[in-house]
Amino acid sequence: MNQRIPVFTDDPGWHGKRLKEAFAARGCEAVFVSLKECALRLASGEQPAVLIPGFEHELPAGVFVRGVPGGTLQRVIARLDILHALKMLGVVVYNDGNAVERTVDKAMTSFLLHLNRVPTPQTWVCESRYQAQEIYLRETMAGRQLVIKPLFGSQGQGVRKLTSSTVFPVPMEEHVDGLYYLQTYIDSGEGAWHDHRVFVIRGQAVAAMIRHGSHWVNNVAQGGRCEAIAAEGELAQLAEAAARAVNVDYCGVDIIRDRDGRLYVLEVNSIPAWKGLQGATGLNIGQCLVDDFLSCMHSQPVLTVAS
Known part of the structure; x- marks a missing residue:
């Protein structure tokens, strides 16, 4: 029987489909689960348990985090508690709750980049x-x-x-x-706006693109045009330094070059989209992620905890 892997998301969409295909290629079944449907059970005299729909009898060896639903502060904290608890119970969490917290909060991301002397805007x-x-x-x-x-x-x-x-x-x-x-504000060139997205997995830049915009905001979701570039040199080194600073398994790093040629990290995303990047580079990023996730899972002793 194929190994079943929970993928935490409320909207599988294109990315969920790519992950499902990548897991299937390695003999695993991706099961989409919302963190809103998970729960903690803490009873006297019993092992603390995380309840995941479809995994009531045994916790999985690993979970892939593709989305943490928004909501009130209490609800978001409870959903992150699920990720923290799973990791404490020996489950591989990719990316884990700490990584998500450090990167979803732009203030902490900026603090860690400055603390680790990674060039980033004031x-x-x-x-x-x-x-x-x-x-x-x-x-x-x-x-x-x-x-x-x-x-x-x-x-x-x-x-x-x-x-x-x-x-x-x-x-x-x-x-x-x-x-x-x-x-x-970092000016990349009035009328010729552009920035870079570098995808980092396990500390190594694996793909990169330049995004050209008709506006100073260059995100693909805002109409940015993608063009593949080599994930090497100063650009790759800076992205890898940013990933180390926030300590993530994988991430998308947004980097901008100013008019004088200096590079700055704008953001680090621990739940990045990669549709535009994959389209530009042709790299099967979903498969790269799944392969790295499975290598983490197989290199860690499995701790079976009945839930």
């Missing part, structure tokens, strides 16, 4: 509108532009550029929500 995070406006005035008066982003978010949604003529956003405005995450 960043400020604060709740005070007074502090944020003071930063905004100081930077724009010095001729620098800022970018404001939601702390949680992806695909370029809610990202705005602030210039000296911009009306400063108020805390309750959409995508601000009482918190200011500000970064220095």
Whole structure:
């Protein structure tokens, strides 16, 4: 009987289909499960148990994390608790809860990049509108532009550029929500906007592309045009350094080159999309991920815990 592997996601879509095919190619069956349907059972005198639909009698040797559903703070913490608990019970969690926490939170990602001296834009995070406006005035008066982003978010949604003529956003405005995450704007070339996505697996850059945009936000979801480039040299080294800084099994690293040729890491995504990258490079990224996941699973002693 094929080994069954839970893939945590609420929307399998294109990526789920690719993972299912990749697991099948290695004699495994991918089973899509929502973290919302999982639970903890903590009873006196019993081994702590994680309940996963379809795996009631025995925990799997590994789980593949493709999505953590959003929701209230309590619900998100409970879903991350499931990932933490599974790892503590000896299950391979790919990427694990710590990696997801470090990267879904842009402030912590920025902190870790700066701490590990990985080039990244100057960043400020604060709740005070007074502090944020003071930063905004100081930077724009010095001729620098800022970018404001939601702390949680992806695909370029809610990202705005602030210039000296911009009306400063108020805390309750959409995508601000009482918190200011500000970064220095890195100009990749007015009218010729572009950035790079590098995919890193187990510390090694395996694929890369350049994204050309008709706007300064170059995400594929925002209409960016993808072109394959070699995953090597300074670009690959910087992406690998970013992956080490946040300590993930795999990730998509967004990198931008300014007008003077300097590279900066913009974001590290621990649940990255790869449809555009695979289309541009032809590399079967889903198979690369599954093969690395299975090698992790097989290199770790299996701890069977009845749930």
